[in-house]
Amino acid sequence: TMKGSIMGVLLVLALVVQDRLAGGLELKSYDYTKYHTMDEISAWMNQMEMENPDVVSSMIYGQTYEKRNIALLKIGLNSTTPKKAIWMDCGIHAREWIAPAFCQYFVKEILGSYKTDSEVNTLLKNLDFYITPVLNMDGYNYSWIDSTTRLWRKSRTPGTGNCTCVGTDLNRNFYANWGMVGISRNCCSEIYNGPSALSEPEAKAVTDFLGMHQNQLLCYLTIHSYGQLILVPYGHPNISAPNYDELMEVGLAAAKAIKAVHGKSYRVGSSPDVLYANSGSSRDFARLIGIPYSFTFELRDEGQHGFILPEDQIQPTCEEAYKGAMSIINYVHDKNFKSAAITVTATLWTTLTALWISSTNVI
């Protein structure tokens, strides 16, 4: 009867709805245009792994001072041959909330496009991406407590000795000209470089991982805010990377790609040129151990909002930064993979030409 079939339809609908709700996360999609707590980001990382098991796995590679597991997402298509890799970290400095937002956006973009976009598919085929959405988890969590903690920058390790202040600047703590310039020995300072190099477990975790994978890694990207800058090594004014010219070229191309999206200008240069001299940065460490393409991104804005970038700017900032990062990643990829094809072709032509010459000589 009519009534029976309506009841039947309603019953089926009710069961479907219940099933979707029981699934939980699938019904509610993640909002990439909002800032998320550390717990939300950790849950999101698990979700990314669960939803994309063939391309995403997570790795715990250290522990913060407050004993949080520092985790990254490894994203790439499985391969029988060893792969090269790209590293990206966000959130070395707690108050730079747009940076973790970008890492999450980046993951979302490549996972959402690799099946249909042949360029992204090729990248995931030839490369693994190691992405750490929040490196300074303790600091990031602290910056969420209330409005008085929002502008926290450093780690949360307590001061040593006579020091009553908390925290070390993780981006001054790496074994890269540690302590030489752009730091403070006052432990209350925002650029306190720590009691010693790699005193901070977060910096040690990255150092150990990069060291273990240094033959794989082609590119090191570290995401910060604010300033709208692309920084190349090194932070010391008297030291230049051997491939400085190339790094500048690649950086300028990335800035051009960024500008094409929403018209924002990003300045490109070494830190001592466009920002300030500094030492002990993760970018410098990466370059020093031989990762050739090492860049710092300083995202929006230029000072109007500074660290407290309004949420309505998350989307456009991520869109332009994505184009900038991809510009660098594609360059690095093409340099390492397309040239192989060119070499094969050149060898073929050389062989054919040699054969032709020898055949004509015979005649």
Add this chain to the structure above:
Amino acid sequence: MASTGDLEPTHYPARRAAQVALHYLNTHHGSPFRVFGLQQVHKASAEDVAAGGRKYKLDFSVTDWGSGSAGPALRCSADVLFPRTERHSAPKVELHCEALQQINSTAQEDDAFYQKYISPDSTVSARDIPDSFGNMSEEMQPFWRLARVAASFIMLRESSENTEFNMAKVASITQQESSEEQLMLEFVVLLHDFPSQEIVQWKLLASWSPDRGVRVLQTEWQPRCPHATKPPN
């Protein structure tokens, strides 16, 4: 230390000097509906001067933050002198911007805002502008701009070749009793300095009216305890 002669416009010495010129511009022409930001440095040079100190010559463009990317860019030129004295003294700025008088006047909004809040009953009071997510109500925006303009007086005064200031947020706004037909506002502002990465807190008392513009009457540096252990509960 720093370079003399022609400067690279995208490098920090020129940028820092231009920011100082911007602070000066805002102290003179900022209002509840107008705050200028640096768009681009076109040319810059620096030279040591006889009395000690370094003088920067700048050619740059500014935009009104209120108009966003749609707004026109104003071309400006400035001389910024950083004195070399034993104790810090404020840089001296000479500034000229083209077409300053021709940009859209904000007189109507200024007057409406003034009339609304000059009344003796008005007791505006607010904290954390913006909040941690960058939100601020539309009502608070002119107050934020006034705080930014007032903060420019401090940023200008405190600037040197080794600093680069922006206002990170307004911690509090408390309207005081109006005086001599001026809106009187007490602000607590948090300034961010790039090279040291420090957040510096200042309390200040400012007056404003459409005729007289922003004046800063009192400033007081405030110590912060952000580096201590957990905030008091």
